[in-house]
Amino acid sequence: MANFFLAGRFLRSKKESSFISFITTISVAGIAIGVAALIIAVSVLAGFEKEITEKTISLSSHIQVTSFQKEGIADYNRVIAQLKDPENNLFINEAHPYVQKEAVIKYKERTEGIIIKGVRNEDSVFTRQRKIISGTGVLGEADSSVTNIIIGNKLAGKLGITLDSKIFILATVGIPSPTNTPTVKGFKVVGIYESGLKEYDDVLLYTSLKDAQKLFSMGPYVTGIEVFLTNTDKIRKVTNEIKAQVDYPNNNARNVFQIYKGLFTWVELQKEPIPIVLGLIIIVAAINIIGFLLMLVLEKTETIGILKSLGAKNSDITMIFFLQGMLISIAGIISGNILGYGLCFLQLKYNLVTIPEIYYMSAVPLEINYGTGVVITLIAVLLSILVTVIPSYMASRLNPITSLRFK
Numbered sequence: 001m002a003n004f005f006l007a008g009r010f011l012r013s014k015k016e017s018s019f020i021s022f023i024t025t026i027s028v029a030g031i032a033i034g035v036a037a038l039i040i041a042v043s044v045l046a047g048f049e050k051e052i053t054e055k056t057i058s059l060s061s062h063i064q065v066t067s068f069q070k071e072g073i074a075d076y077n078r079v080i081a082q083l084k085d086p087e088n089n090l091f092i093n094e095a096h097p098y099v100q101k102e103a104v105i106k107y108k109e110r111t112e113g114i115i116i117k118g119v120r121n122e123d124s125v126f127t128r129q130r131k132i133i134s135g136t137g138v139l140g141e142a143d144s145s146v147t148n149i150i151i152g153n154k155l156a157g158k159l160g161i162t163l164d165s166k167i168f169i170l171a172t173v174g175i176p177s178p179t180n181t182p183t184v185k186g187f188k189v190v191g192i193y194e195s196g197l198k199e200y201d202d203v204l205l206y207t208s209l210k211d212a213q214k215l216f217s218m219g220p221y222v223t224g225i226e227v228f229l230t231n232t233d234k235i236r237k238v239t240n241e242i243k244a245q246v247d248y249p250n251n252n253a254r255n256v257f258q259i260y261k262g263l264f265t266w267v268e269l270q271k272e273p274i275p276i277v278l279g280l281i282i283i284v285a286a287i288n289i290i291g292f293l294l295m296l297v298l299e300k301t302e303t304i305g306i307l308k309s310l311g312a313k314n315s316d317i318t319m320i321f322f323l324q325g326m327l328i329s330i331a332g333i334i335s336g337n338i339l340g341y342g343l344c345f346l347q348l349k350y351n352l353v354t355i356p357e358i359y360y361m362s363a364v365p366l367e368i369n370y371g372t373g374v375v376i377t378l379i380a381v382l383l384s385i386l387v388t389v390i391p392s393y394m395a396s397r398l399n400p401i402t403s404l405r406f407k
Contacts, residue, residue, distance in 0.1 A: 031332025039340030118212020325388030
């Protein structure tokens with residue numbers, strides 16, 4: 001208790017030791033800023049990961065089932081029935097056939113490479129965060145020569161397409177050649193959608209399943225079946241079960257994490273610098289604490305001599321300076337947690353930091369993980385214990401006679 005009291009006294013500001021008080025404040029602030037910065041950085045990265053993952057999963061099917069035959073799946077109703085069979089226990093909520101092929105759009109004098117996706121009206125594609133911002137989301141034949149199509153807002157803006165515009169789609173089956181010319185078909189734009197993902201809005205157009213089959217001369221075949229699960233945590237598991245339980249050749253299953261591997265790899269790569277940042281913060285904090293304690297030892301050299309002449313043991317001197325280092329560290333760590341989590345809560349409530357609206361995010365997303373905060377705090381405390389030992393030991397080894405002569 002006496003050692004703790006002396007440690008506290010050493011940290012109090014006096015006229016002759018105001019510099020030490022200033023250094024104490026700087027040390028506490030340095031540790032606090034480091035801890036807060038790490039908490040905020042981890043929360044922001046976790047927030048981006050969660051938002052991008054949720055948006056991608058919600059805008060895409062969880063699993064796509066295709067055929068190992070290049071023609072596609074012919075009897076898709078039988079495959080859907082097999083997928084939804086309760087005995088298979090695949091947690092499937094919905095399963096829809098689709099056609100998806102590359103094509104070229106022509107509007108006036110402009111052309112652009114696109115992807116045509118054929119879906120059924122009853123499958124409610126446009127209730128999953130794809131907002132119809134103009135027109136309708138109803139697909140179907142308008143007349144015998146012009147069929148309906150829905151286009152993304154980014155592509156519409158790029159080509160100057162508006163509602164009710166007539167566009168032409170050029171589709172080729174196989175390799176284009178003088179004997180294999182593209183099929184050209186006119187479409188009427190009956191809707192413009194927005195998903196918030198440029199990868200969709202800039203290239204993906206929707207038409208009816210039957211119109212897509214006709215456009216690409218597919219007959220009864222479809223590209224595949226989109227599967228939506230009741231529990232997204234089981235996406236990887238169900239993917240493997242579909243491969244095992246659905247009959248060949250219609251069991252080529254790929255999940256959203258495999259289809260968008262590049263995007264999810266990028267998200268994971270954003271976490272790589274965290275250990276480096278943590279290491280730099282540890283180094284700065286260690287230098288802070290060691291520098292502070294060494295200056296304090298120099299400042300209190302004469303006091304150390306007095307304490308030793310009064311019978312203080314080396315262990316007492318070590319403990320006094322060790323406690324000082326820990327007091328500084330704990331004050332910095334607590335302040336850093338309050339600052340870091342305080343700023344996170346303010347951002348969550350008031351969206352203080354905004355970003356250009358991408359992926360349906362207008363503000364910096366945050367995901368607060370208290371477990372990570374506990375780990376950061378424990379690492380900071382462990383670091384503090386380690387770096388205070390050396391200066392504390394040096395203080396205890398001072399000769400009392402030399403210390404009393406020190407000015």
